[in-house]
Amino acid sequence: MSEDIDAAVRSPEAYDLARTALEDMERRGIWPTPLNYELWLHFVAHPSSLLAQEIERILSQGSTITDDVGEELAAAFLPKAKLNEQIRDAGVQLNRELASVALAIKQAQASNEQYGETLATVGRDLESDVAPLTLKELVATLSAATRQVQQETRSLEIRLDESASEVTRLREHLEQVRRDATTDALTKLANRKAFDDELVRTCTEASESGEPLALAFIDIDHFKRFNDNWGHQTGDQVLRYVASVIARMTPAPRFAARFGGEEFAMLFPCERAADVISTLEEIRIEVSSRTLKRRSTNEDLGAITVSAGVAEYVPGEDMHALVERADEALYASKHAGRNRTTNAREIASAA
Numbered sequence: 001m002s003e004d005i006d007a008a009v010r011s012p013e014a015y016d017l018a019r020t021a022l023e024d025m026e027r028r029g030i031w032p033t034p035l036n037y038e039l040w041l042h043f044v045a046h047p048s049s050l051l052a053q054e055i056e057r058i059l060s061q062g063s064t065i066t067d068d069v070g071e072e073l074a075a076a077f078l079p080k081a082k083l084n085e086q087i088r089d090a091g092v093q094l095n096r097e098l099a100s101v102a103l104a105i106k107q108a109q110a111s112n113e114q115y116g117e118t119l120a121t122v123g124r125d126l127e128s129d130v131a132p133l134t135l136k137e138l139v140a141t142l143s144a145a146t147r148q149v150q151q152e153t154r155s156l157e158i159r160l161d162e163s164a165s166e167v168t169r170l171r172e173h174l175e176q177v178r179r180d181a182t183t184d185a186l187t188k189l190a191n192r193k194a195f196d197d198e199l200v201r202t203c204t205e206a207s208e209s210g211e212p213l214a215l216a217f218i219d220i221d222h223f224k225r226f227n228d229n230w231g232h233q234t235g236d237q238v239l240r241y242v243a244s245v246i247a248r249m250t251p252a253p254r255f256a257a258r259f260g261g262e263e264f265a266m267l268f269p270c271e272r273a274a275d276v277i278s279t280l281e282e283i284r285i286e287v288s289s290r291t292l293k294r295r296s297t298n299e300d301l302g303a304i305t306v307s308a309g310v311a312e313y314v315p316g317e318d319m320h321a322l323v324e325r326a327d328e329a330l331y332a333s334k335h336a337g338r339n340r341t342t343n344a345r346e347i348a349s350a351a
């Protein structure tokens with residue numbers, strides 16, 4: 001989607017596209033904020049894209065694109081487009097670099113061949129009777145050709161050195177782009193997409209190996225109230241803190257992610273749900289026993305509590321069933337008064 005946009009905004013039709021977007025926004029009463037304008041460029045350029053369908057759906061319900069809705073749309077549809085663009089750019093640069101090295105090598109091969117031919121000619125000439133003057137000329141030809149080839153070899157070496165550093169730089173850049181695509185920017189934990197992939201991978205592995213697999217959810221209690229009391233920024237500080245405790249308790253092969261909002265998900269390969277409870281309790285107790293301070297004013301924020309739920313994979317079952325059971329266990333913790341951990345099995349046996 002963004003590839004076409006990028007090409008479109010750098011073409012003579014760009015002004016038409018911009019005008020159409022702005023006119024459409026004005027007609028629909030959408031404020032021309034930079035974010036809305038970016039959304040609308042996509043909207044008018046690709047009326048059948050998922051983003052456009054979503055905008056159409058919202059508008060057809062009689063709702064409008066508020067700042068919040070615009071941000072949600074951008075978060076859901078735009079970073080992916082940007083990311084694809086970054087990956088494509090890095091790929092193009094890498095290809096360009098490789099093509100240029102291939103050319104340098106080809107040139108060096110050609111001049112080596114030419115050198116070989118010069119040597120052969122000189123050899124043939126030497127076999128016949130040569131006058132001293134001609135001999136001098138042959139030696140001069142030979143050393144000129146040798147110098148030339150040495151020079152070219154040296155520049156090829158330099159070119160290859162440069163290219164090796166450029167390829168390393170591009171590889172690191174691609175790696176960074178890949179990391180960004182799977183990391184939650186606020187907490188630095190894995191993001192939802194990375195979790196979804198890991199869930200598929202670990203469920204498949206557990207199905208094949210017959211080893212257990214536990215899935216846990218942790219959700220911050222009354223976080224809306226906390227945000228209302230202390231502000232979103234302090235809320236973010238708490239999210240980072242809880243994420244750091246979770247990350248510390250889930251070294252590989254365990255896997256922790258920000259599932260969404262103030263909810264975290266953890267996968268425990270080769271571990272039983274019952275054995276994971278102690279880790280979840282450690283996290284819960286550590287979070288609740290720490291008195292948090294507001295960074296800007298040093299005010300006492302009181303204690304934060306979290307609720308947890310854990311379930312175990314049943315080999316062969318649909319992984320959504322596992323997610324549902326872990327979620328039910330979390331809900332049971334909330335229902336029972338929060339600040340506790342529930343094993344899905346307890347609900348099953350109570351029912």
Ligand code: GH3
Nearest residue numbers: 219220221222223224225227232233235236261262
């Ligand atoms: P419960 O104990 O039932 O989980 O109550 P809750 O208030 O934690 O749950 P609710 O789902 O009602 O509210 C979640 C809140 O989390 C609302 C939203 O403002 C906040 N939140 C979600 N993502 C973020 C974020 O990235 N930063 C901040 N500061 N708050 C967030």
Ligand code: MG
Nearest residue numbers: 219220221223
């Ligand atoms: Mg909550």
Ligand code: MG
Nearest residue numbers: 219261262263
């Ligand atoms: Mg929640």
